[in-house]
Amino acid sequence: MSSSRNKSLARATHPAWTPWFFLAPFLAITAIFVVWPLGGSLVLSFQQTFGPEATKVVGWDNFKFLLRDPLFWKAVRNTTLYATGSVLLQLPLALLLALALNHPRLRGRTLFRLLFFLPSLVGLIFAGVVFSLVLETRTGLLNHSLHALIPAFDPEFPWLSRYPMAALLLSALWLYVGFNMIYFLAALQSVPRDLLEAASIDGASAWQRFRHVILPEITPVTHFVVLLSLVGSFQMFELSWVLFNNTTGPNDGGLTIVMYLYRTGFIVGDLGYASAVGWVLALLLISFSWLQRRLRVRSAEGGVA
Amino acid sequence: MWVIVGLALVSSALIVAWPPAPREGSPFWIYNDVHRTTYEPFIAAWNRRHPDKAVDLILLHQTALERRLLSGFLSGTPVADLVELERAQAARAFAGPLSQVGFHDLTDRVHEEGLYDRINAPTWTPWISRGRVFGIPHDMNPVLLAYRADIIEAAGIDLPAQVETWDDFYRVLRPLMQDLDGDGRHDRFLLNGSTNNELFLEIILRQAGGRFFDDEERLCFNDPVNARTLAHITTWLTGPRRMCTDAPEYSAAGHKMRLDGTVLCAVIPDWMTGQWKRELPGLSGKLKLMPVPAFTRGGRRTSVYGGSMIGVTKTAPDFEAAWDFANALYMSPESAEVLYRGTGIVSPVKELWSLPIYHQPDPYFCGQPAGALFIAQAPDIPLRTASSYERIAIERLLTVATLLVAYADREQKFTVDELVPEAQRLLDIEHAAIDAQMKRNVFLQE
Numbered sequence: 058m059s060s061s062r063n064k065s066l067a068r069a070t071h072p073a074w075t076p077w078f079f080l081a082p083f084l085a086i087t088a089i090f091v092v093w094p095l096g097g098s099l100v101l102s103f104q105q106t107f108g109p110e111a112t113k114v115v116g117w118d119n120f121k122f123l124l125r126d127p128l129f130w131k132a133v134r135n136t137t138l139y140a141t142g143s144v145l146l147q148l149p150l151a152l153l154l155a156l157a158l159n160h161p162r163l164r165g166r167t168l169f170r171l172l173f174f175l176p177s178l179v180g181l182i183f184a185g186v187v188f189s190l191v192l193e194t195r196t197g198l199l200n201h202s203l204h205a206l207i208p209a210f211d212p213e214f215p216w217l218s219r220y221p222m223a224a225l226l227l228s229a230l231w232l233y234v235g236f237n238m239i240y241f242l243a244a245l246q247s248v249p250r251d252l253l254e255a256a257s258i259d260g261a262s263a264w265q266r267f268r269h270v271i272l273p274e275i276t277p278v279t280h281f282v283v284l285l286s287l288v289g290s291f292q293m294f295e296l297s298w299v300l301f302n303n304t305t306g307p308n309d310g311g312l313t314i315v316m317y318l319y320r321t322g323f324i325v326g327d328l329g330y331a332s333a334v335g336w337v338l339a340l341l342l343i344s345f346s347w348l349q350r351r352l353r354v355r356s357a358e359g360g361v362a
Numbered sequence: 363m364w365v366i367v368g369l370a371l372v373s374s375a376l377i378v379a380w381p382p383a384p385r386e387g388s389p390f391w392i393y394n395d396v397h398r399t400t401y402e403p404f405i406a407a408w409n410r411r412h413p414d415k416a417v418d419l420i421l422l423h424q425t426a427l428e429r430r431l432l433s434g435f436l437s438g439t440p441v442a443d444l445v446e447l448e449r450a451q452a453a454r455a456f457a458g459p460l461s462q463v464g465f466h467d468l469t470d471r472v473h474e475e476g477l478y479d480r481i482n483a484p485t486w487t488p489w490i491s492r493g494r495v496f497g498i499p500h501d502m503n504p505v506l507l508a509y510r511a512d513i514i515e516a517a518g519i520d521l522p523a524q525v526e527t528w529d530d531f532y533r534v535l536r537p538l539m540q541d542l543d544g545d546g547r548h549d550r551f552l553l554n555g556s557t558n559n560e561l562f563l564e565i566i567l568r569q570a571g572g573r574f575f576d577d578e579e580r581l582c583f584n585d586p587v588n589a590r591t592l593a594h595i596t597t598w599l600t601g602p603r604r605m606c607t608d609a610p611e612y613s614a615a616g617h618k619m620r621l622d623g624t625v626l627c628a629v630i631p632d633w634m635t636g637q638w639k640r641e642l643p644g645l646s647g648k649l650k651l652m653p654v655p656a657f658t659r660g661g662r663r664t665s666v667y668g669g670s671m672i673g674v675t676k677t678a679p680d681f682e683a684a685w686d687f688a689n690a691l692y693m694s695p696e697s698a699e700v701l702y703r704g705t706g707i708v709s710p711v712k713e714l715w716s717l718p719i720y721h722q723p724d725p726y727f728c729g730q731p732a733g734a735l736f737i738a739q740a741p742d743i744p745l746r747t748a749s750s751y752e753r754i755a756i757e758r759l760l761t762v763a764t765l766l767v768a769y770a771d772r773e774q775k776f777t778v779d780e781l782v783p784e785a786q787r788l789l790d791i792e793h794a795a796i797d798a799q800m801k802r803n804v805f806l807q808e
Contacts, residue, residue, distance in 0.1 A: 105805075113804050190614075193610070194607075195608070309761060324750075325799065326432075326454050326750050
């Protein structure tokens with residue numbers, strides 16, 4: 058009796074539409090700035106555009122051409138290589154750094170944390186500009202220093218032309234390793250101390266403590282960082298664009314999927330085709346997320362079993 | 363809750379009712395800060411003389427200008443009445459059916475008023491799409507060879523007298539390719555150029571008669587002239603006849619190489635003289651200009667790179683006022699003089715070529731009349747087209763050049779004749795790729 062009176066009182070003071078009322082601004086903004094453009098781009102991906110107004114429905118033609126275009130596959134290959142390299146290089150290094158900077162006996166930990174994190178504050182454009190200067194032939198810091206140390210070293214060695222992907226990975230490593238380190242650091246600091254102490258008392262070595270205590274404890278964060286790195290890598294554009302001086306790089310070595318999208322949409326002016334590229338990229342990212350989620354669930358189930 | 367609702371309603375009403383800032387004149391978008399400083403005095407005077415046709419100069423970043431312009435054409439959001447555009451942007455703005463181009467078609471007007479004949483003929487072509495004129499050229503961008511007179515003349519070489527062709531250039535200057543620090547490697551090179559230097563590649567290709575599109579805007583990327591020119595360029599970039607190094611434009615590193623004399627010569631359009639004066643004052647009195655060496659005796663001694671135009675958008679409420687301003691800005695002697703003084707850009711208006719300023723000694727170029735030297739090459743400027751696919755073609759050109767140099771190094775082939783077949787093969791591949799993109803454009807097939 059009392060409960061039903063409370064419910065009717067609550068209904069009187071908070072009508073059923075109240076939550077929707079508060080959600081309305083968010084829903085309106087999402088609908089206008091997310092759902093509508095997404096729908097528009099989906100429609101556009103089945104059209105061809107040329108110039109500001111001309112559009113024509115071409116069915117699946119954009120997608121068919123996309124799958125046949127060797128340059129698109131080159132972009133996919135480069136992006137996959139970059140994403141793989143990023144995950145395999147950045148994350149272990151970030152974890153190593155986090156482990157080192159989490160050590161209680163390390164002096165100046167806060168300063169080191171700050172120093173490693175600082176590059177991630179400056180952004181991709183800055184990193185691109187800095188590394189394009191560092192890797193410049195003849196006047197670049199790297200060649201200049203190497204030639205000064207080893208006179209036989211060719212001061213005109215073309216790092217950017219010869220190793221475009223390595224240059225990209227190196228710039229991204231400098232930029233993001235500190236950023237990822239912070240995630241791992243936070244995860245490491247949340248590992249229960251009593252678990253580690255218990256393992257130590259049981260005679261576990263440092264490696265065994267890492268392998269059997271720390272790693273399982275930080276797995277959720279690791280999954281998150283891997284996903285974040287993969288999504289970020291697949292969306293990579295600015296770094297490559299700036300590093301290779303607003304081009305796709307020597308022999309398209311710096312061409313990424315988003316750069317391919319930009320090139321077709323904003324340089325050639327075919328927004329329909331660019332939308333198709335965007336949707337293929339979105340599907341790729343959704344697949345990665347789904348796959349990663351499946352793997353995580355499976356590993357969690359395995360752990361329980 | 364009602365407080366939030368009230369605030370939302372009041373703020374929405376305020377935003378709707380807030381009067382837009384009054385226009386101080388016809389908006390005129392430009393993308394170049396140097397142009398802004400040269401236009402401001404002219405526009406101030408114009409606005410005093412013609413308060414009914416006042417112009418409001420607005421500087422935008424190049425990308426922002428293009429996005430706002432194309433978005434405006436697409437969606438009807440406000441765009442300026444007058445817009446100054448760079449060549450690649452203009453080509454994209456001209457894309458699509460002619461009736462849908464957002465600029466006024468000026469073809470009849472420029473012919474009726476004699477404007478077409480008053481401007482250097484080859485300079486019109488980037489602003490013409492499918493036979494229709496959409497802009498008045500701001501400049502003509504002829505190219506000359508800038509060389510370090512202090513170093514070259516000290517070696518007893520009179521470059522203009524001794525050099526007519528690129529072969530002469532290499533033969534005469536080769537002794538100056540030197541190892542200055544004794545490490546067994548050259549520290550001084552004859553010409554600025556590399557496979558990632560778009561300006562260099564495009565200038566040399568066009569000088570040799572190469573092109574990406576024919577007069578009908580059909581793709582001719584694999585033209586045999588392009589193949590032969592790329593083979594030539596490759597011999598300059600690698601192998602025993604190498605004479606180029608990469609001194610990047612617009613960069614401190616490249617400027618240091620120019621100052622140090624690491625590179626002795628460069629092919630530069632007129633606008634770059636203004637840029638060098640601003641960014642490389644240390645080269646004043648050390649440089650001279652001369653016509654670009656030809657590929658064959660009697661051949662073309664110039665090329666072209668860059669360019670801007672002014673166009674009147676279809677949304678301009680008063681076309682005549684906008685047209686009058688555009689005419690006055692680009693055709694007046696005062697404006698041409700300020701432009702040359704501030705940027706080194708020579709007006710494409712033929713009757714202005716006799717202005718004294720173009721013929722005055724320029725201390726930066728050892729007292730040479732730089733303007734007159736550029737003007738002398740104006741009639742020979744190569745023709746260009748306004749295709750939105752040109753940017754892609756240039757990108758592919760860089761790729762072919764990179765691959766060809768790698769091929770030369772790998773196969774140890776360093777003569778033009780040895781390299782031509784591979785250049786042609788690479789161009790054919792890229793031609794097919796661009797052609798596939800163009801062929802699937804249903805609007806180009808109509």
